[in-house]
Amino acid sequence: MLDIKVINKNADGSFRVEPCGCENNITVYDVRFCARKMCSPEKITVEFNIPYVGAFSVWNSGCGLVRNILPDWRPEHQVSKSRLASGIPIQSVISQDGSNVFTLSVTDAKTPIEISTGSEEAGKSCLCRVSFFAEPVGQLVEYKTQIIIDERKIPFYEAIKAAAERMRQGKQVVPDAARMPMYSTWYNYHQNINDDELIEECKRAYELGMRSIIIDDGWQTDNNGGGYSYCGDWQVCQHKIKDMRSFIDKIHNIGMKVILWYSVPYVGRRSDVWEHFQGKYLDSEENEQNCLDPRFPEVREYLAGIYEKAASEWELDGFKLDFIDAFEFTEYSDKVSAERDFDSLEDAIECLLSEITARLKQTNPDIILEFRQSYIGPVVTQYGNMIRVGDCALDAFINRVGVLDLRMTSGKAAVHSDMITWNADETNESVSKQLIAVLFGVPQVSVKLAEITKEHRSVLKFWLDFWIENQNVLLDGKLKIYNPEANYSMAEAELNGKKICVCYSRNIVDYSGGNLTAVNGTGESFIALRGNGKIKYIICDCMGANIESGIKDIKDIAVFDVPQSGLLIAEGEG
Incomplete structure (x- = not known):
């Protein structure tokens, strides 16, 4: 368990963070503030260190294009700010291969909260801070939530999605x-x-x-x-x-x-x-x-x-x-x-x-x-x-x-x-x-x-x-996202044996059979398929005109001349 320090205790009451359990590399800490009487609590911050091993980039819902690791002493170091009407209390640290290093979240998506992660030079670790009541809040006598640290070695997007789903309330109905x-x-x-x-x-x-x-x-x-x-x-x-x-x-x-x-x-x-x-x-x-x-x-x-x-x-x-x-x-x-x-x-x-x-x-x-x-x-x-x-x-x-x-x-x-x-x-x-x-x-x-x-x-x-x-594949298929540190070089969705892959800066697409559509959103005029086997393929331009078709036997990597904003449609032969 982590050594969690309370940096600024609130004079209006008692504040505790206690370990609740750890299962499958997900650790849960109970957070509780008990006021002596109804009050609007002042900001309370806790901090702890996690070894920075394998970390390469950072994600939160407001990071935009800034995803690099920053030292904690920099005033603009990565901070996730959230409250009901803005942001999400999630901060994810990610390896270069897109795996989750750790994702830090708080289950309360309503109260103003700040989560920061910055590199701590002396200890070669990540100094994590979580601040509760980060903006003025209404009066209360008790407050409960949980801090969750997910250290599973899974794709970063799965860890982020899981953190968001833990906070979700009610059923989503979409017309x-x-x-x-x-x-x-x-x-x-x-x-x-x-x-x-x-x-x-x-x-x-x-x-x-x-x-x-x-x-x-x-x-x-x-x-x-x-x-x-x-x-x-x-x-x-x-x-x-x-x-x-x-x-x-x-x-x-x-x-x-x-x-x-x-x-x-x-x-x-x-x-x-x-x-x-x-x-x-x-x-x-x-x-x-x-x-x-x-x-x-x-x-x-x-x-x-x-x-x-x-x-x-x-x-x-x-x-x-x-x-x-x-x-x-x-x-x-x-x-x-x-x-x-x-x-x-x-x-x-x-x-x-x-x-x-x-x-x-x-x-x-x-x-x-x-x-x-x-x-x-x-x-x-x-x-x-x-x-x-x-x-x-x-x-x-x-x-x-x-x-x-x-x-x-x-x-x-x-x-x-x-x-x-x-x-x-x-x-x-x-x-x-x-x-x-x-x-x-x-x-x-x-x-x-x-x-x-x-x-x-x-x-x-x-x-x-x-x-x-392709609406059902694009919106409902299993979504994979690559290279968050490069603001997503490629993304793909797959449903019922049909895969659509969009290349934004990465041109190498894995092919393991079935129906594949690879969209060339890069500045280059080619797409490479990585796999083995014989495929039928069609290459289209940006208006859907068929400019090439044929059969090709892929051995490891095959390069196709696909114009910018064009498509490569491939399907297993035989």
Whole structure:
């Protein structure tokens, strides 16, 4: 067992960390804080050392592209920050071959927690710190959770997935529509939307395989200047959408569902309700926009009522609920009002999400709810059924990493890409790479379909057709992810003898029989298969055109000339 030291004990009560058991290289420690009376505990930190043997990289849900091991004395050393509305309390240390060295997690995904791992030079070890109540919390008299250290020599993605599943609460129900490609208005229109134009775009999107439109910011305001100072009233801007119900009916008649954007916490100074909610904001009332405080029942009722009314009156199919991670305490947050029925912000956020979900599902049991990074944890994902990568326009690299990160921790929720967009002068291969980057998630597309070239339309059609045909393998197959230290050089999914492998920077693919599709998402023009036996193969370009086919006898390694953004389809012969 580890020697766990409590660095800063809380004067408000007793704090203990005790070993609970070790089985199959998974060690569990019980954590308990007992207050002398109701209090808001100050931050408590524990630390311990684990030998740094075989460690090469680090992962947490907020690490982005920074995955190297850092010394503990560096102020930016790897820290996993989590609370109900942001992040996940998991920190994983990984070997170069992709095996788990150890994965450190806390089973409480609601309370603000920080987990850090930094190299400790003198002892050649990893100095691990876990901080509880890392941000202000509501009053409590007792707190219990567990620290879990998983040292199994298994693939890193399996250890991370297992840690997330230990925290998951409730059953995840995902409507089929959340698992189909979607059209988004954001990167192509921003706030400058028009109902007649969007109806025509929906017709084009449907032909390409998209089955929902996400109508983003702009539908609720005449102002197109950005920002959120006009948010809060949620009335339709009739210069943009003349009649919301009629507009939605027309889109439904095309065969598409409608998802509408709302910024959940924000109320702007220029809204009619700005004055009404004075005293019930989390930040300074001098701001141009502010975050509502969900600890007030009136706030929760207002928000849930708006969404329920929209779903019922307009027959909406879903909601893009934005900025839930912006619910945060500040120095201006209320501390004394008797109108609040919660002291804990995290509990209030969960209550808000629970109330919204329950009321919307009464209206439509298959309601679609989109959340996005960083509110992605196991508690909130029992409410949101599609989880999107954070905004990264034009950045296939970040989109790829985000999709694969989310696939490890989101359970059954439909993981969505950030909206795919591109410059009109891009090559067909580069457009393809935007789509190839997110094949293991559900693609969202945000270009004006009326304005893309005929070739770009063919590229989009091919890859969306490919994705739809292989949806069950890509989303439900056994997922393997390679080289986290290189932000994933390759990923593959396999289901019922069919494997799809996407090469991002690594071109060597293992083949052991069955049906294989290898996608060339690298900057090179080849893919090498490693295996033995005779195969039938087809090579296609980025628009699906067959450019070569034949039979080849593989002995150890065989190299195939596959163009960038092309595919190699192989099947055992005989």
